[in-house]
Each structure stands twice: as structure tokens, then as C-alpha cells.
Amino acid sequence: MITLKNVTLRRSAKVLLDNASVTLNPGEKVGLVGRNGAGKSSLFALLNGTLHEDGGDYYIPAQWRMGQVAQEMPETDQSATDFVVEGDTTLVAAQAEVRAAEATDDFERMAHAYMELHDAGAHDAPARAQALILGLGFKTTELTNPVNSFSGGWRMRLQLARALMCPSDLLLLDEPTNHLDLDALVWLEAWLKRYEGTLVVISHDREFLDAVTNVTLHIDAGKLVRYGGNYSKFEDMRAEQMELQQAAFGKQQDKIAHLQKFIDRFKAKASKAKQAQSRVKALERMEKIAPMLADADFSFEFKEPANLPNPMLSMSGASFGYPPPEDAPAGTPPTVIVQHVNRSVLAGQRIGILGANGQGKSTLVKTVARALAPIGGELTEGKGLNIGYFAQQELDVLRPLDTPLEHMIRLVRETAARGQNHGQGTREQDLRSFLGMFNFGGDMVKQAVGSMSGGEKARLVLCMIVWQRPNLLLLDEPTNHLDLATREALSMALNEFEGTVMLVSHDRALLRAVCDEFWLVTRGGVEPFDGDLDDYQRYLLDEAKRQRESLKESLKEPVAATTKIAESEAPKGATGTFSLKNAPAQRKLDAQRRQQHADKARPIKRELEGCERRMAELTQEKARIEAQLATPLAPAAIAETGKRLKAVGDELHALEERWLELTEEIEHTAGA
Incomplete structure (x- = not known):
């Protein structure tokens, strides 16, 4: 202990x-x-x-033994799998001892070294590492990518996988x-x-x-x-x-009464929808812990919007994505992430945006926030729309060399140039006082933002948003660097906000407390999600299971899998079944496509089957060797057997790597 x-x-x-x-x-x-x-x-x-x-x-x-996540950003050309495998310190030590033992003629030491390598799980270490990597959201095609090819957030996920890989x-x-x-x-x-x-x-x-x-x-x-x-x-x-503690509790009464007022108001407004009921439960929890919330040393509120256009925003056939890089050849098309979006954002809506990483949640929010131009279709803004945008990366909206006071002065000038008057004082002392409400007091107002903590940067972004008096809040992972007390303050402020909220967050407590409805960004589109966060969690687990089963099927029956893909691309009738119009021509086209896919897949499948046969033989041999090592042997015999076990393990590892490459080739062939 x-x-x-x-x-x-x-x-x-x-x-x-x-x-x-x-x-x-x-x-x-x-x-x-x-x-x-x-x-x-x-x-x-x-x-x-x-x-x-x-x-x-x-x-x-x-x-x-201790496991923890290294805080430094990894810089290496190692593959993601190899980098995570090295997190297993027991395995790394056993591998080092094998190399040292092999450099001697000490058969007994070699025998012990091979046994330790086996006990350390060398045979399945890559598979264990890849299970961690895939669990943390990477794709199977990224398992062999070099660590340096990933962005900072994904590299930190690899650091987490490496820590989980370590026996501790x-x-x-x-x-x-x-x-x-x-x-x-x-x-x-x-x-x-x-x-x-x-x-x-x-x-x-x-x-x-x-x-x-x-x-x-x-x-x-x-x-x-x-x-x-x-x-x-x-x-x-x-x-x-x-x-x-009656003395302390007495001082909290005004704040508790204020908290109770908005709890009662929002519980009365809640509908029967599952999402709204989830929000009621979150407010009831706040009711129970009111003394603790009232004791928090930080709170703030959003000012009442000057106007509430309705609809706030209309999207008609809209497509979202990224323009081609500046150095791309002329004629390079933009990258489309989400397309064919037909939705409206109404006054007072509180929308939680759900979806797996890479599906386009941030792209959607950035486009609505005017940080990206739409790729296609139309985005029509309501008259007087005033957006408050919290970017996932705070430095997208902050300048690291400027101070909080300089940020506020620049914000005053920009809003004045747009002819917007937020009813706030604009003298330097007024701005200092406003910053003080967000715990930027004394010398902090003249401290460079780049030297501040993540939580302080997040508070500064919130401060700037509140000052702008928005009627539409776009929040992309606002709680990443906020402590629990500040998260509660944000939750309360959002619940009192009279405008519209669009929220991307992995903080389920915030989503439950704030959102009355959810949009799901998936498979290149946006659709309403009819359920609450518990339903969404079940949806994620079901989706992961479906993808695993789909991959397993494609490996067993590559030709059948390609047929399914071909069929899924065929025109559909109103019932969702294949259209019978032009059926003979369609059948001929499908047959040709299936034959092409089958021809491409056949040699890959043959090699894959050969890999599987050899892997089965090696697995049986490995089991026989392990059984031998469990019986009394002379040191020389143990060393020789250990060498063979290592050789079998190395060949098995190489075949597993090739098996993964071949399965990816079959997937690519099916999608061609």
C-alpha cells in the first residue's frame, strides 16, 4: 500500500x-x-x-512497477506499433538480456534469457500494442506509420498507449x-x-x-x-x-437562491424528449450540490443578446471541408469532409454535435464560425447574427506574444470597426476590470499569453466571447483545459444564456447539462440523433462491433465483400432495395465489376492463405517448444531450444505483419 x-x-x-x-x-x-x-x-x-x-x-x-504518460512530445521515425511496444519495459529489458546472453558462450544464461523473453510476452507484443492503438482511435492503415507523421494530439495518444502497454x-x-x-x-x-x-x-x-x-x-x-x-x-x-458549516453556508444564500432560480426555470421549460430529461437530471444534481457550487471562487455569465434572429442560420446543400494547399498544382480540388447538409439553426436551440474523430465536427463548426469558407451549397445567416467562437486550439484565436489587455484593446477596435456596440466600457480601466472578473488581475493583464497555462488561455477566450455579447455560441471542446470548478461555472453560464448554443465536447456532464438535442456527424453527412448520451454510447459500441464483423467477413470472403461494396454503390429505389429499372444492364455491370475485383483479389488471397497456413504451423511448433521447455533439460539443450523459440517467434511476427499488409491490400482492392 x-x-x-x-x-x-x-x-x-x-x-x-x-x-x-x-x-x-x-x-x-x-x-x-x-x-x-x-x-x-x-x-x-x-x-x-x-x-x-x-x-x-x-x-x-x-x-x-510504475506506469505513467511521458509529457514530452515524441520525435521519432519509429512506426506507431514499434513505439508503443517499447513502452513494455519488462519486454525491452528481456530483449536486452537476450542480446547480451547471445554475445557470450554461457548456455545457462541464454536459456534463462529466452525464458524471460517468452514470459514477457514477446510473441504477442505487437498485437497487444496494436489493440491499444486502435482502441485510442487510430485506423488500421496507420499502425505502421511513423510517429512523426502524426499531429501533436495523436502523438500524445501514442504516449498514452505506451503507458498502458507498460506492465505496472x-x-x-x-x-x-x-x-x-x-x-x-x-x-x-x-x-x-x-x-x-x-x-x-x-x-x-x-x-x-x-x-x-x-x-x-x-x-x-x-x-x-x-x-x-x-x-x-x-x-x-x-x-x-x-x-x-452554518457560518459559511449563510454567506452562500444569495448565490444558492440565484442557482435555484435558474434550475426551477429550466426544469419547467424542459420537454419530454430524452435529451431534455437528461438535462433535467443534470440540473437536479446541481440542486443537490448547491452549497459546493456556491463556494466556487469563479463564476461568470453571458449577457443577454441584443437581438435573436430566427433562424440564426440556414444550410442548403452545404458542403464543408478544406481548400487545396497553396503549393498544390492548379486545378487540385478541395478536400470535402461533410456534404449535402440541409439544416437550420433556430433561436434558443441548444445543439450537441456528436461524431467520431475525423468525421468533420470541428470542420462544421469552423465553417459556421467563418474560419473556413463552405466548399459548396449555401449558408445563409440571419440578420444581426453575432457569433462567439471557442476554437479547440485556443491559439487559433489568441496571439501568444500579446497580453490579455492587448487582446481586449484589439477586440474593442475590431468590433467598433464593424459598428457593433456591446454596451461595455472601452477605457483601459474598464477592460482591466472586465478581465478581473475572469481572474486576470494585477500583473497578469500584461503577461504574454504564450506563457500562460491552458486553463488561463481558455478563460481568456471565454472572457473575449462574453465581452462580444454573442447570440450564437460555437464551442469546440471548451473544457479541455478547465478545472472542475470552471467547468461548473461554464455549465451554469450556458444554462442561463438566452441565445443559441452549438457544442462539440467529450465532457458528457457538460453535454447532458446544456444540450436539448444532438446532431450526429457521420459518413460524410449530418443527421439528427434521436436519443441521449447513453444511447450514443451504445451506438458507438454497436458501430465498433459492426466494423469488426465487417472486416472479419471481408477477410474470409474478399470476393463476396467486394460484391457487397459494388451493390451498395448501385442505385436504390424508394424502399432501399435495388431498383429493377435497366436490370439486365445493371446486372452485367455488376458482374463485370465483381469479376475485376475477384481477379485483383485472387493472387493476394492466395498469398494470404499461404501466410495463414504457415502461421498455423509455426503456432503449433511454438506450442511444442514451450512444452519442451517445461520439462527438465540440460543448459545446452535449453539454450538451443530457446534459440529455436526466438526464431519461430521472429518468423511468426514477420508473417503477422505481412498478413496485415495483405488484408489492407484486399480492402483497397475491394474499394477500387
């Missing part, structure tokens, strides 16, 4: 833990929570050994959900539920903490307070404690 007894922990002159004590038992899954700056990351540094206690006693079992007794995860979309988040939750070691996780995602943790450790005023239960249970217990 891990024990802290009267531990004092300092960073420079600041005391983060003051005579703090707590015990964490083996196998517990602990959520570490507290305000920003309370000391969560410093406690992590104590747990992983990079920081030492300034007083008291700290104990962690010496034999415990203690797993430390600091904001693991920041770079994940909802489908990868659902997969990670399921993986962590199966994890058998001790988990300590810092996260500002309430539903993630609720799903994964069974203990909550709260850092408060230099103390560690342990609560049995997940984050929601912690909130309930803490709210009860605060309610008993």
Missing part, C-alpha cells in the same frame, strides 16, 4: 501539503481532485519519485482524456475498469471519474481528505459537510 504520514510538501516557498496523511490500498482506483494550484501535480511528482517530501514519512513498496502495479494518469474524443474515451474507461493495479488519475471530466474511480482524494487547504466513492459521491458528501 501507499502511505503518507504527516507529510509536508513545498514548491519554492509555497506549502502545498501541510502534515497531510492518507493511505491508498492495492487495487484502488483513485481520483485526485482539487483546485488548480492546490498541489495535484506535485503529489504526482512525489508518487513517481521526482519530488521528495520536506517532512513526514512517505512509503511506496519498492518492488512496485501503480498507474499515474494526469488528464488522460484531454486529447480523446468520445469513442476513444469510452474505450479507455473500459480498459481502466479491467486494470488490476492501483490507479491514481487527475481529471476534470466528471463522468470519466465516476465511471473509473472508487476512491476520491481531495487536496484542500494543504490537507489530503479521502472519500470512499467516485466523484459524484464525493460531491454529495462534501456538500453535506459544507451545509453543516
